[in-house]
Amino acid sequence: MKVYNEGLGSKAFDIFNYMIMILLCMIMLYPLLNTFAVSISDPTLVGQGKITWFPQGFDFHSYQYIFQDKNILNAYKNTIVFLVIGTSLQLLLTSLFAYPLSVSDFVFRKPLAVYVIITMVFSGGLIPQFLLIRDLQLFNSIWAVVLPVAMSAFNIIIFRTFFQEIPKELRESAYLDGANDFGILFRIYVPLSKPLLATFALFGAVMFWNMWFEPMIYLNKESSHPIQLLLRRMTIELKDYTDVGGLQRFIDTYNLNPKNIRMASIIVTILPILFIYPLLQKHFVSGMMIGSVKG
Amino acid sequence: MQNQYVEQKKHFKKKNSFLRKCLKQRYLILMVLPGFLVLLIFKYFPMYGITIAFKSYDASLGFLRSPWLGFDHFKAFFDSPMSWRITKNSLLLAFYSLLFGFPAPVIFALLLNELRHKMFKRTVQTITYFPHFLSAVIVVGFIHEFTSVEGIINKILSWFGSEPRTLLYVSGAFRPLYVGSSIWQELGYGAIIYLAALTGVDPAQHEAAVIDGANRWQRLRYVTWPAIIPATSVMLILKLGSVLSTDFQKVLLMYNPKIYETADVIETYVYRVGVQGGQFEYGAAVGLMLSIISFFLILFANYFSKKVSENSLW
Numbered sequence: 001m002k003v004y005n006e007g008l009g010s011k012a013f014d015i016f017n018y019m020i021m022i023l024l025c026m027i028m029l030y031p032l033l034n035t036f037a038v039s040i041s042d043p044t045l046v047g048q049g050k051i052t053w054f055p056q057g058f059d060f061h062s063y064q065y066i067f068q069d070k071n072i073l074n075a076y077k078n079t080i081v082f083l084v085i086g087t088s089l090q091l092l093l094t095s096l097f098a099y100p101l102s103v104s105d106f107v108f109r110k111p112l113a114v115y116v117i118i119t120m121v122f123s124g125g126l127i128p129q130f131l132l133i134r135d136l137q138l139f140n141s142i143w144a145v146v147l148p149v150a151m152s153a154f155n156i157i158i159f160r161t162f163f164q165e166i167p168k169e170l171r172e173s174a175y176l177d178g179a180n181d182f183g184i185l186f187r188i189y190v191p192l193s194k195p196l197l198a199t200f201a202l203f204g205a206v207m208f209w210n211m212w213f214e215p216m217i218y219l220n221k222e223s224s225h226p227i228q229l230l231l232r233r234m235t236i237e238l239k240d241y242t243d244v245g246g247l248q249r250f251i252d253t254y255n256l257n258p259k260n261i262r263m264a265s266i267i268v269t270i271l272p273i274l275f276i277y278p279l280l281q282k283h284f285v286s287g288m289m290i291g292s293v294k295g
Numbered sequence: 296m297q298n299q300y301v302e303q304k305k306h307f308k309k310k311n312s313f314l315r316k317c318l319k320q321r322y323l324i325l326m327v328l329p330g331f332l333v334l335l336i337f338k339y340f341p342m343y344g345i346t347i348a349f350k351s352y353d354a355s356l357g358f359l360r361s362p363w364l365g366f367d368h369f370k371a372f373f374d375s376p377m378s379w380r381i382t383k384n385s386l387l388l389a390f391y392s393l394l395f396g397f398p399a400p401v402i403f404a405l406l407l408n409e410l411r412h413k414m415f416k417r418t419v420q421t422i423t424y425f426p427h428f429l430s431a432v433i434v435v436g437f438i439h440e441f442t443s444v445e446g447i448i449n450k451i452l453s454w455f456g457s458e459p460r461t462l463l464y465v466s467g468a469f470r471p472l473y474v475g476s477s478i479w480q481e482l483g484y485g486a487i488i489y490l491a492a493l494t495g496v497d498p499a500q501h502e503a504a505v506i507d508g509a510n511r512w513q514r515l516r517y518v519t520w521p522a523i524i525p526a527t528s529v530m531l532i533l534k535l536g537s538v539l540s541t542d543f544q545k546v547l548l549m550y551n552p553k554i555y556e557t558a559d560v561i562e563t564y565v566y567r568v569g570v571q572g573g574q575f576e577y578g579a580a581v582g583l584m585l586s587i588i589s590f591f592l593i594l595f596a597n598y599f600s601k602k603v604s605e606n607s608l609w
Contacts, residue, residue, distance in 0.1 A: 007510065007511075009510070009511070009512075010510070010511045013409075013511060014409075014411075017406055017409055017410065018410070018415075020406060021406070021407075021410065021415070021419050024403075024419070024423065024482075025418075025419055025422045025423070027479065028422050028423050028425070028426060028479070028482075028483070029422060030447075031437040031441065031479075032425075034447075035437070035440070049445045052447075093329055093330045093333060094330070096326045096327070096329060096330060097326070097327050097329075097330030097331070099323075099326060100320075100323040100324075100326050100327050101327075103320075103323060106320060106323050107313070107316050107317055107320055107324075108324070108327070112327060112331070115331075115334065116334070119334055119338040119339070122342055122586075123338070123341070123342070123586070124338070124340070124341020124342045124343075124344050124345055125341065125345065125565075125579065125582035125583065125585075125586060126562070126565055126566060126569065126570065126578070126582055127344075127347070127565065127569040127570070127575050127578045127579040127582055128340075128341035128342070128343075128344025128345055128347060128579060129337075129341045129344075130569070130570055130575075131344060131347065131575055132336075132337070132340050132341050132344060136336075147333060147336075147337055148337040150333055150337075151330050151333045151334050151337075151338075156330075180322050181320075181322035181323050181326065182322060182326070185326070206428050209430070210428075210429070210430030210431070210432075211430075212430065212431070212432050212544075213544045213547070217570055228430050228432045229432075231432050231433070231436065232432045232548065235432070235436035235439060235440075236432065236435055236436060236439055236548055259440075262436075262440075263440075266433055266436055266437075269430075269432075269433060270429065270433060273428050273429065274425075277425060277428065280428065281421065281424065
């Protein structure tokens with residue numbers, strides 16, 4: 001925008017605005033930077049509460065502990081299994097369901113659209129969902145976590161809208177060349193929808209990475225808990241999460257502050273999200289746009 | 296007679312063509328089948344499962360064969376001293392979230408829109424969007440650290456002469472902490488939709504306003520603001536409709552028996568008595584009431600918005 005002749009008030013507003021923005025960024029960053037700083041700082045300084053923005057007196061033993069703790073590595077592995085299976089299932093089922101809905105002369109097009117939209121408005125709630133999983137005997141199974149979220153009305157609608165944008169001549173000519181619908185979906189539609197699939201894969205991955213409630217109520221065995229649940233036990237319930245002796249011995253040997261390890265565990269849970277954040281940021285604006293314009 | 300015969304034939308043909316179409320589209324039908332079943336089992340079965348709220352559930356008989364009971368669970372809820380506390384807590388938490396949490400991203404988007412340095416603007420966006428992607432566990436982990444006795448929030452409060460204490464054990468601190476941390480997490484991300492609406496403003500409108508002698512505030516008031524009114528009212532309706540569905544997972548992570556007084560909301564109560572306590576029917580009844588109230592709230596919000604601003608969801 002061109003700058004027009006500015007009054008004093010306008011300049012004052014600019015300064016005020018920049019100051020507010022800088023303050024906001026500081027508030028947003030402080031928890032993250034402080035956590036990181038504490039995780040690698042000298043335990044005695046941590047104990048005195050001297051660490052604010054920057055680390056002091058480096059000590060990396062907390063990370064050494066994290067990467068040798070079998071429970072943490074196991075929880076990491078569990079989360080990755082949920083994430084990979086859950087996200088692929090989501091993309092597969094949603095594509096399979098949305099493609100026929102995008103075909104204009106599909107016999108069940110209208111009834112299925114209504115069928116989907118109803119799930120958007122009404123839901124059973126926590127208790128019936130819980131009893132259902134129990135009656136299906138899915139307790140302690142990965143499917144209890146992955147299947148209920150595999151299909152969402154919102155995703156289906158966006159996929160369908162996206163598929164509808166693909167010229168139907170492509171489909172018709174593929175038909176004439178003897179392709180069936182599975183071939184058309186996986187050889188033509190899916191490759192053409194890569195940006196859409198990438199966006200939803202990223203968002204699905206973040207959702208599964210952050211999930212803790214469903215695993216907590218459906219998975220009773222601690223050995224099958226994901227990283228977020230372990231983190232909950234470490235930071236919020238403030239309970240010792242492993243064999244009591246192991247952690248305590250480690251803390252004593254290296255003279256650590258338990259806070260070092262707590263903060264380090266938060267950092268290793270944030271890091272994967274931080275790594276895919278540039279990708280996410282590239283996609284989420286466009287992803288939201290697809291939804292809001294056509295929704 | 297002849298006519299009837301033709302009619303019958305037509306009907307037969309029509310039915311036949313439907314089946315033929317199904318046969319022709321058998322692959323399409325095969326494709327929707329898995330998704331259809333997942334929705335049926337995991338979305339529609341629980342909807343039917345709500346009937347448990349009117350039944351006396353017997354695990355050995357299952358959902359379908361448990362005997363009907365009527366409204367006993369609802370009566371029990373209204374008679375219990377809990378009903379008032381959790382309804383009040385839910386409403387108040389929702390009210391404060393709306394009061395402070397709704398305008399924050401709107402104001403933030405407007406301020407962001409006034410920034411002139413592109414680089415600075417993008418940096419601010421990158422930083423403020425990030426917390427949205429953190430899990431509730433991490434955010435509540437931060438809250439635990441920063442509200443502990445030696446945490447930074449207590450340090451700041453002590454400048455104003457307040458005794459340091461573990462704030463999560465203080466029932467008066469729960470609502471500010473919940474609302475504040477939600478704003479921290481969603482401020483940037485929530486502003487995206489408004490920023491998108493703002494990019495739709497034609498720069499020529501601003502130029503025209505300047506030529507007409509409008510100052511910056513007037514331009515904000517009469518050019519920028521009208522551009523985001525539709526987005527704002529749609530978001531407000533959606534927020535009002537889901538006002539009672541608090542982020543109960545976060546509440547669950549934050550609360551403890553010492554602050555049930557203010558922190559215990561409908562959903563956490565349902566979780567405690569239902570999932571943890573095994574009183575499934577009672578829990579389902581309370582949950583059902585919550586969804587009924589929410590449903591009427593969204594109807595009301597939509598009606599209200601239609602009257603006032605001619606923007607509505609349907």
